[in-house]
Each structure stands twice: as structure tokens, then as C-alpha cells.
Amino acid sequence: MSHYQKLEQHFRAIADLDHAQAILGWDEASMMPSGGGEARARAMAALAVLVHQRKTDPLLREWLSEAEEERGLDEWQQANLREIKREVTLATCLPDDFVEKQSRACARSEQAWRERRAANDWEGMKPLLTEVVALAREEAAIRADATGLGRYDSLLDLFEPDVRSSEIDRQFETLRNFLPDFLNEVLDHQASKPMLPLGDHFSEASQRELGLEMMKVLGFDFKHGRLDISHHPFCGGVPEDVRITTRYSEGNFLQSLMGVLHETGHAMYEQGLPQAWRDQPVGTALGAGEHESQSLLMEMQACRSREFVTYLAPIARNILVDGGGDDQVWSVDNLYRHYTKVERGLIRVDADEVTYPLHVILRYDIEKPLIEGQIEVDHIPELWNEKMQSFLGLDTRGDYNNGCMQDVHWMCGLFGYFPTYSLGAMMAAQLFAAAKRARPAMLSDLQKGDFSHLLAWLRENVHSKGCLLPAPLMLESASGSTLDAGVFVNHLQRRYLAD
Amino acid sequence: MSHYQKLEQHFRAIADLDHAQAILGWDEASMMPSGGGEARARAMAALAVLVHQRKTDPLLREWLSEAEEERGLDEWQQANLREIKREVTLATCLPDDFVEKQSRACARSEQAWRERRAANDWEGMKPLLTEVVALAREEAAIRADATGLGRYDSLLDLFEPDVRSSEIDRQFETLRNFLPDFLNEVLDHQASKPMLPLGDHFSEASQRELGLEMMKVLGFDFKHGRLDISHHPFCGGVPEDVRITTRYSEGNFLQSLMGVLHETGHAMYEQGLPQAWRDQPVGTALGAGEHESQSLLMEMQACRSREFVTYLAPIARNILVDGGGDDQVWSVDNLYRHYTKVERGLIRVDADEVTYPLHVILRYDIEKPLIEGQIEVDHIPELWNEKMQSFLGLDTRGDYNNGCMQDVHWMCGLFGYFPTYSLGAMMAAQLFAAAKRARPAMLSDLQKGDFSHLLAWLRENVHSKGCLLPAPLMLESASGSTLDAGVFVNHLQRRYLAD
Numbered sequence: 001m002s003h004y005q006k007l008e009q010h011f012r013a014i015a016d017l018d019h020a021q022a023i024l025g026w027d028e029a030s031m032m033p034s035g036g037g038e039a040r041a042r043a044m045a046a047l048a049v050l051v052h053q054r055k056t057d058p059l060l061r062e063w064l065s066e067a068e069e070e071r072g073l074d075e076w077q078q079a080n081l082r083e084i085k086r087e088v089t090l091a092t093c094l095p096d097d098f099v100e101k102q103s104r105a106c107a108r109s110e111q112a113w114r115e116r117r118a119a120n121d122w123e124g125m126k127p128l129l130t131e132v133v134a135l136a137r138e139e140a141a142i143r144a145d146a147t148g149l150g151r152y153d154s155l156l157d158l159f160e161p162d163v164r165s166s167e168i169d170r171q172f173e174t175l176r177n178f179l180p181d182f183l184n185e186v187l188d189h190q191a192s193k194p195m196l197p198l199g200d201h202f203s204e205a206s207q208r209e210l211g212l213e214m215m216k217v218l219g220f221d222f223k224h225g226r227l228d229i230s231h232h233p234f235c236g237g238v239p240e241d242v243r244i245t246t247r248y249s250e251g252n253f254l255q256s257l258m259g260v261l262h263e264t265g266h267a268m269y270e271q272g273l274p275q276a277w278r279d280q281p282v283g284t285a286l287g288a289g290e291h292e293s294q295s296l297l298m299e300m301q302a303c304r305s306r307e308f309v310t311y312l313a314p315i316a317r318n319i320l321v322d323g324g325g326d327d328q329v330w331s332v333d334n335l336y337r338h339y340t341k342v343e344r345g346l347i348r349v350d351a352d353e354v355t356y357p358l359h360v361i362l363r364y365d366i367e368k369p370l371i372e373g374q375i376e377v378d379h380i381p382e383l384w385n386e387k388m389q390s391f392l393g394l395d396t397r398g399d400y401n402n403g404c405m406q407d408v409h410w411m412c413g414l415f416g417y418f419p420t421y422s423l424g425a426m427m428a429a430q431l432f433a434a435a436k437r438a439r440p441a442m443l444s445d446l447q448k449g450d451f452s453h454l455l456a457w458l459r460e461n462v463h464s465k466g467c468l469l470p471a472p473l474m475l476e477s478a479s480g481s482t483l484d485a486g487v488f489v490n491h492l493q494r495r496y497l498a499d
Numbered sequence: 500m501s502h503y504q505k506l507e508q509h510f511r512a513i514a515d516l517d518h519a520q521a522i523l524g525w526d527e528a529s530m531m532p533s534g535g536g537e538a539r540a541r542a543m544a545a546l547a548v549l550v551h552q553r554k555t556d557p558l559l560r561e562w563l564s565e566a567e568e569e570r571g572l573d574e575w576q577q578a579n580l581r582e583i584k585r586e587v588t589l590a591t592c593l594p595d596d597f598v599e600k601q602s603r604a605c606a607r608s609e610q611a612w613r614e615r616r617a618a619n620d621w622e623g624m625k626p627l628l629t630e631v632v633a634l635a636r637e638e639a640a641i642r643a644d645a646t647g648l649g650r651y652d653s654l655l656d657l658f659e660p661d662v663r664s665s666e667i668d669r670q671f672e673t674l675r676n677f678l679p680d681f682l683n684e685v686l687d688h689q690a691s692k693p694m695l696p697l698g699d700h701f702s703e704a705s706q707r708e709l710g711l712e713m714m715k716v717l718g719f720d721f722k723h724g725r726l727d728i729s730h731h732p733f734c735g736g737v738p739e740d741v742r743i744t745t746r747y748s749e750g751n752f753l754q755s756l757m758g759v760l761h762e763t764g765h766a767m768y769e770q771g772l773p774q775a776w777r778d779q780p781v782g783t784a785l786g787a788g789e790h791e792s793q794s795l796l797m798e799m800q801a802c803r804s805r806e807f808v809t810y811l812a813p814i815a816r817n818i819l820v821d822g823g824g825d826d827q828v829w830s831v832d833n834l835y836r837h838y839t840k841v842e843r844g845l846i847r848v849d850a851d852e853v854t855y856p857l858h859v860i861l862r863y864d865i866e867k868p869l870i871e872g873q874i875e876v877d878h879i880p881e882l883w884n885e886k887m888q889s890f891l892g893l894d895t896r897g898d899y900n901n902g903c904m905q906d907v908h909w910m911c912g913l914f915g916y917f918p919t920y921s922l923g924a925m926m927a928a929q930l931f932a933a934a935k936r937a938r939p940a941m942l943s944d945l946q947k948g949d950f951s952h953l954l955a956w957l958r959e960n961v962h963s964k965g966c967l968l969p970a971p972l973m974l975e976s977a978s979g980s981t982l983d984a985g986v987f988v989n990h991l992q993r994r995y996l997a998d
Binding site for chain 2: 013016017019020023024027031032033034035036038039040042043045046047050221222223224225226237238239240241278
């Protein structure tokens with residue numbers, strides 16, 4: 001057996017443990033009764049330790065350097081070797097005792113946050129967050145040493161391989177200059193187009209039926225996945241068995257439906273990963289941004305198009321109000337207005353397509369200097385408020401709950417993740433534009449509920465590639481251009497001001 | 500760290516892997532879409548290998564012999580040491596290549612059975628079953644060498660520790676002599692008491708509601724468990740998070756309800772295992788017979804009593820027919836007749852409390868000489884037919900599907916398991932009789948839907964003991980007598996002929 005083959009075998013065994021972790025994680029969020037939490041946490045930690053031991057096995061260094069000398073590896077094998085090396089480097093560069101200390105501090109801080117947030121208690125949160133930030137800075141410094149990247153970039157690279165903050169700065173500059181004025185225009189424009197309320201009594205069963213129906217329309221493969229409920233919608237499981245979730249509120253069917261369409265985009269990426277390589281690092285999805293591009297392409301680009309809403313409106317009406325309902329309320333126009341409603345708001349997860357990037361840029365503007373030591377935890381609330389004022393004209397002074405304490409990310413030590421949401425939005429616009437160029441009838445397909453051409457294009461250009469190409473090359477090869485906020489900007493202008 | 504403590508630590512790590520296996524197994528049967536099967540099988544096999552490696556770690560022999568010399572172990576620790584030794588012996592005595600060969604042959608045979616059974620094709624099944632039997636005989640011989648037990652006993656001991664076939668012979672003799680004539684009497688007796696049909700349109704939602712309601716009444720702890728659906732009802736998961744399942748058929752609510760009550764009995768045993776010892780072998784349930792005694796105690800002893808049916812009837816009527824229905828149909832008398840209806844039938848899993856042991860004895864009478872080499876696979880159909888004639892007066896010639904091919908057990912290499920069903924029935928009668936002696940008001944408690952005294956008695960005398968006492972001693976200590984088919988016989992006489 002060649003050294004390369006030994007590596008494949010080793011990572012195949014890791015994939016089996018990943019499978020167990022993925023299903024247990026899904027179960028914890030969607031099925032597990034509360035009393036099962038402690039035993040589950042122990043079992044999950046035990047699996048994590050086994051995976052970590054395998055990724056840091058001292059033999060791997062030797063096999064890697066031998067394998068790099070081996071001839072005759074094809075392009076997939078070479079890419080797999082690159083991805084294996086990346087995983088080994090990421091796993092080995094932090095000392096075990098540091099990882100343990102950090103994961104304890106993060107767990108403590110996240111737990112405290114659940115209570116402190118509800119109490120709007122920033123002072124109580126500060127010492128815990130300060131410790132988490134100190135450890136994140138330490139991690140960034142260690143990773144920067146190991147990778148040769150800058151400190152913030154070394155964290156960003158965990159979620160978005162091969163994309164650097166200099167590139168993000170450039171793209172965000174475009175959005176930063178464009179969005180605030182554009183937002184005012186859109187709000188003015190929409191003020192002249194009032195919406196009729198959609199009603200507020202939609203049974204969970206009918207919302208679920210509509211969600212399942214739309215998953216089928218989009219192309220979700222139910223032989224390899226299912227839909228359930230969790231507190232926060234997510235996409236979990238394994239490519240052979242993708243588990244997505246949503247949540248239902250009687251008063252708002254758009255929320256559960258959007259959750260389903262979004263997660264279906266994530267799920268179809270997983271379901272389309274290359275069959276032959278699913279148990280190897282090269283056969284997994286690219287970064288968090290690319291994953292988000294697939295969910296946003298479905299949710300925002302395809303499913304909020306007027307064409308899709310034209311297809312959806314009578315189906316939704318039929319399922320949700322059982323054939324009844326008012327013609328005006330259930331008109332395509334009215335539903336489309338609800339779908340594309342823009343509002344200034346304090347909360348990122350409730351934000352629309354136009355304001356969302358401003359929430360992300362605000363966080364990026366704070367977390368990057370925070371990790372690089374240019375600002376301290378103490379400065380966060382003031383900076384937050386300044387930026388909310390300048391981006392969205394909203395005052396958050398004293399309202400930590402709806403301000404800098406609203407997200408779990410920093411509280412549990414996740415720095416470098418926020419930008420991937422907007423990277424995803426930009427890539428989604430670029431990929432959808434390319435798909436429409438490849439098939440000019442794409443939007444009229446969607447108007448007939450035919451997603452087959454769109455899915456085939458994504459399968460061929462994105463899903464089936466796994467990590468064969470580094471993320472930026474995949475985007476260029478699939479869309480014809482490198483990262484370009486301009487395409488997203490064009491999309492927003494066409495959707496929000498053209499009619 | 501003492502050697503005993505090392506063993507505890509080692510088995511704690513195994514318990515975490517057991518947790519993962521248990522939840523993945525439940526998921527496979529109740530949640531997993533069909534396309535997820537292959538990847539799941541690989542992940543489950545990988546976990547099984549990890550557990551096997553840990554149980555056969557060469558260090559364990561050394562730690563065990565050192566620990567046996569250690570002083571100051573309390574009774575739980577001593578019992579734990581005994582259980583650990585048992586698990587290590589069971590895991591180490593079969594050579595790895597034999598285990599692999601056997602598990603492949605059994606998987607092949609089980610798969611073939613699913614098709615051959617549907618085609619009533621005994622000839623097609625025979626070669627596969629013959630291979631499985633040959634390997635089971637080989638396993639029995641190896642285990643008999645390692646344990647000093649007889650060949651059949653060495654397999655029986657896997658499921659029912661410390662109970663021997665000589666004891667089973669004795670108890671089954673009592674039942675064998677009693678049941679056939681008794682059955683005739685009961686059938687005559689019941690012929691004079693016709694039943695009114697209960698209807699055949701009960702929605703899944705209402706059946707589930709009734710099941711959940713009764714689980715609450717019995718004392719199932721929903722903070723540590725849940726109810727779902729699977730093709731065959733079972734009880735899985737872990738003591739902190741017990742997962743039971745049932746299945747629903749619109750035409751027959753008794754089936755789903757009986758499934759739920761039965762599995763709730765299993766589940767409450769798991770939920771009542773000793774908190775401090777759940778991650779150690781001594782903290783697990785005793786054998787399959789003891790587990791079955793807990794399910795049958797709830798389903799058969801408690802919940803088919805006239806007292807419980809008196810409590811159940813108006814609640815079932817209210818939930819299932821929404822307050823409507825006919826007074827005669829939903830009378831306690833009529834429901835009790837359905838509950839206690841006895842019939843001659845071909846299928847074990849559909850059998851009632853009276854005929855069930857005859858199905859079990861028939862199988863025991865065949866599998867014991869089969870394993871010990873006194874008969875061959877070729878002889879099975881003829882023996883089956885002979886015994887069905889003599890026990891139940893039914894002809895099964897040529898009907899393999901409803902005859903010797905009806906159960907999966909032998910087809911997948913499970914020999915020595917069948918008797919535990921009837922051991923469970925006997926123990927359930929003994930334990931319930933003891934609980935009633937301890938609280939004479941027990942049956943009137945049940946008539947009020949109060950299971951608290953029954954559950955408290957089981958918690959104290961059975962559940963919380965784990966494996967502290969060997970199975971036969973637990974039974975004696977809890978019920979006041981050793982295994983005694985006579986108590987079960989008395990129970991049948993009282994229930995089926997007294998009114």
C-alpha cells in the first residue's frame with residue numbers, strides 16, 4: 001500500500017467517526033429530550049477526542065511527506081493530498097492543553113451568555129468575553145506562525161480557505177459605499193407600495209406540507225435526507241443522509257418557508273458532492289462562504305424572484321388556506337412585496353437581503369481589529385452603536401440584548417466567521433448570473449417550478465467538484481470572474497428599484 | 500490509580516461509544532431515509548470495531564487479575580468487576596476472523612430471508628441457514644470451552660446470564676403439560692362471551708395521543724426519553740435518553756397501544772438503572788428475560804387487568820372517538836374481552852398471553868437439539884408441523900412463510916434467545932404477585948390510574964439494582980422465590996377462567 005493510500009484509509013476511518021458526530025449533533029438539536037444532554041455531551045466529546053487523535057497521529061507527517069514524492073497521482077488524489085495536509089496542519093498546530101483550556105472557556109462563556117443576554121447584562125458578560133478574546137488572540141498568533149498568514153486571516157482561513165481579509169476589505173468597501181444610500185432609495189420606493197397582511201393562522205401541518213412540496217420542487221432528494229424541527233434552522237447530517245430543520249410560527253409562514261428553502265440550498269450542495277470522494281477531505285464542501293452561496297442562491301436569488309413567486313403563490317394559497325383566501329392578498333404582487341420587503345432592523349438574523357451585509361460589515365469592522373489587538377472588549381458597545389447609526393440610522397445605546405450581545409458567535413469564540421455570510425451573498429449573485437447566462441430560459445423555468453436546469457448547472461459547476469479546486473478558483477471557473485461585489489449590487493438594483 | 504479504577508475508566512470510555520451506537524441504531528430504525536443505509540452501516544461497523552478493540556485490549560487481563568487482589572472494594576465495585584470480567588471473556592473468546600466470517604454469513608442469510616420468506620421458498624433458504632447453523636455450532640463449541648458450560652447453554656448465557664437449559668426444561672415442562680388443555684377450556688369459556696367490534700378508523704394522531712397519555716400514567720419520564728415510529732416496536736437509546744417506538748394501523752388501536760405499554764415497561768427499567776453506575780457494566784440491565792419481565796409486567800400483568808381496563812376505557816373512548824361512540828362498544832366489559840381474547844394462531848408475534856409460550860417452547864424444542872447436533876436444518880419443517888399440531892392443532896405443511904420462516908432470529912444466527920420471552924412472562928407474574936403482596940391496594944391503585952406504588956416497588960427491587968445481584972438472585976430477592984412457572988399458571992387461570 002502506498003503512503004498516499006495509507007492516508008486515504010486513515011481518513012476513511014475518520015469519516016466514519018464524523019458520520020457518528022454529525023448524526024448525534026443533529027439528534028441533539030432536533031430530537032433529544034433535555035435530560036439526555038449530559039450523557040450526550042460526554043459521548044460527543046469522546047468522539048471529538050478520537051477524531052483529534054487520528055488527525056494528529058505522528059505517522060501522518062511521515063506519510064504526507066512520502067506521499068508528496070509519489071508519482072502518478074491524478075488530479076483528485078493530488079487535491080485530496082492538499083486537503084489532508086490542510087486538515088493535519090489545522091489539527092496539529094494547537095497544543096492539546098490550549099485546546100482544552102479554550103474549549104472550557106468558550107463553553108462557560110456561551111452558557112453565561114444565554115442568561116446574561118436575557119438580562120441585558122453587558123457588565124456581567126464582559127469578563128467572560130474578555131477571556132475568550134484573549135484565547136482567540138493567542139490561537140490567532142499560533143496559527144499565524146504555523147501558516148504564515150496574518151492573525152485575523154489565520155482565523156478566517158478556518159472557515160473560508162484561501163480568501164484573505166485584504167480581498168474582503170475591497171469587496172466590503174463597494175458595499176459600504178453603496179448600501180446606505182441605496183437603502184434610503186429602496187425604502188422610499190417601497191413606501192408607495194403598501195402590502196396587504198397575509199394572515200396569521202397557518203397550521204404547522206400545512207406549513208410543513210408546503211415546505212416539503214417546495215423541497216421536492218427544488219430537487220431535494222428524500223431518499224437521502226429529511227426535514228425536521230429545531231430551535232434554529234440548520235443543515236446537518238452527512239451527504240448520504242442530509243438532515244435539514246426549520247421552525248414553525250403560526251403567525252408567519254414566510255419564516256418557516258424561507259428557512260426550508262435556505263437549508264435546502266445547503267442540503268443540495270451536500271447531496272451533490274462527488275460520490276467517489278465523500279469519505280475523503282477532497283470530497284467535502286469548500287468553505288462556509290461557498291456553502292452559504294448555495295443556500296442564498298436558492299433562497300434569495302432563485303426563490304425570491306418574481307418568476308418563482310408567480311409559481312409559488314397559487315400553491316401556497318391552496319395548501320395554506322385550503323383553496324380559500326382573498327384574491328388580492330394571495331396575488332403574486334402582494335406575495336412578492338412581502339418577499340422583498342426591506343426594513344431597518346436591529347437584529348441580523350431577521351434582516352433582509354439589502355440590510356444584511358451592513359450587519360455583517362459592522363461585525364467585521366469590530367472583530368478584525370479586536371483580534372489584531374487594536375481595540376478591546378470595552379470598546380465594542382460604542383463602536384457598535386456608531387456603526388448602527390451610520391449604516392442603519394438606529395440607536396442601540398444601552399440595548400446590548402439587541403446590540404452587541406445578540407449573536408452567539410463571539411461569545412463562543414467564533415471569530416472570522418461573520419464575513420462568510422456576505423461572501424456567500426456575493427458568490428450566490430455571481431453563480432446565479434452565470435447559470436442564467438448558460439440557460440437564458442432559467443427564470444421562465446422557475447416560473448414553471450422547473451429547477452432541473454438550475455440544479456444540473458450547480459451539480460456540474462459547484463457540487464460535484466468538492467474541494468478539487470481551491471475556493472477562489474472554483475468561483476472563477478464556475479462564474480467566469482473572481483469575487484465581485486458589483487454583481488450583487490446589480491442584482492439588488494434590479495430587484496429593488498426596477499419595478 | 501488502582502487497577503480497579505483503570506478498569507472503570509476504560510469501561511467509561513466504552514460507554515461513550517455504546518451511547519453513539521445506541522442513538523445511531525435508533526435513528527437507523529426510526530428516522531433514517533433508505534439512501535443513508537450504506538454509509539450508516541460503515542459508521543456502525545467502525546464503532547463496533549472500536550468497542551471490540553477496547554474490550555479485547557490485552558491490558559485488561561492484567562488489570563483484572565490485579566484488581567481481583569485489591570482490597571476494600573465495596574459490593575457494587577465487586578459486582579462491577581464480575582460484570583467486567585464477563586464482558587471481557589465474552590468479547591475475547593471468539594477469534595476475530597471467526598467473528599468476521601460469521602457476521603458476513605448472518606448478514607447474507609438475513610438479507611436472503613427477507614426475499615425468500617415472501618416467496619415461501621424454504622429450499623432457497625436452506626443452504627444459507629445451514630451455513631449459519633454450522634457457524635453457530637462452532638461458536639457454541641468455542642464458548643463452551645471458554646465457559647465450561649454446555650454448548651446450547653453457552654449461547655443461552657449470552658442473553659440470559661446464569662440461567663441454564665436444565666432449569667428451562669423444568670419450567671417449560673410445567674407449561675407444556677398445562678397449556679394445551681387449558682387453551683381448550685379458555686376457548687370454550689370465551690365462546691360464550693361474544694365481543695362487539697371496536698371500529699376500524701382511529702387516526703394516527705389520536706392513537707399517538709392515547710399512547711403518550713398512557714406513558715405518562717405509567718410513569719415514563721419524558722425528560723429522559725421519547726416516543727416515535729418504526730416498523731417493529733422496540734426500546735433503544737440510553738438510560739438518560741430512552742427511545743421507544745410503536746407502529747400505527749388505522750384499523751387497530753389496540754396494537755399500537757399494546758406496543759407502547761410494552762415498550763414503556765422496557766423503558767422504565769432503563770430509566771430506573773442506578774444513576775451512579777450507568778457508565779459501568781454493573782449499572783446496565785440484567786438479561787433479556789429480566790428486560791422482558793419489565794415489559795410484560797406492564798403490558799400483560801398490570802395493563803390487561805380488569806382494574807386498569809376500567810380506568811382506560813373512558814379515556815380511550817374520549818381520545819379515540821372524541822367523546823362519541825357507543826356505550827356497549829366502549830364498556831369496560833367489551834374492551835376487556837378484546838384485551839384478553841385468546842386465539843389459536845400461526846404467528847408468534849401476534850399471539851396472546853396464553854398461546855405465546857407454546858410458540859416459544861416449539862422453537863426451544865427445535866433450536867436446542869439443532870445447536871447440539873441432534874437434528875439438522877432439514878428436519879425443521881417436519882418438527883415444526885408436528886409441534887404446531889400437538890400444541891395448537893394447526894397444520895403448517897408447506898406454509899414456511901407462516902411456519903419455520905416467520906422469525907428473523909435463526910436466519911441471522913440468534914440461537915438461545917427465544918426462551919427469554921417466556922422466562923420474562925414467568926418472572927413478570929412472580930414480580931407482580933410480590934408487588935401486590937407488598938401493597939394489597941395495588942389493583943385498586945391501577946383502577947385509579949395510579950402507578951406510583953408499582954413503579955416505586957420496581958425501582959427499589961429491580962431497576963435500581965442494575966447487575967448488583969446475578970439474575971436468579973435478583974428474582975429470588977425481589978419476589979421471594981426462584982423461577983416458578985406455577986405463579987404464571989395461577990395468573991392465567993385467574994384471568995382467563997375466573998369470570
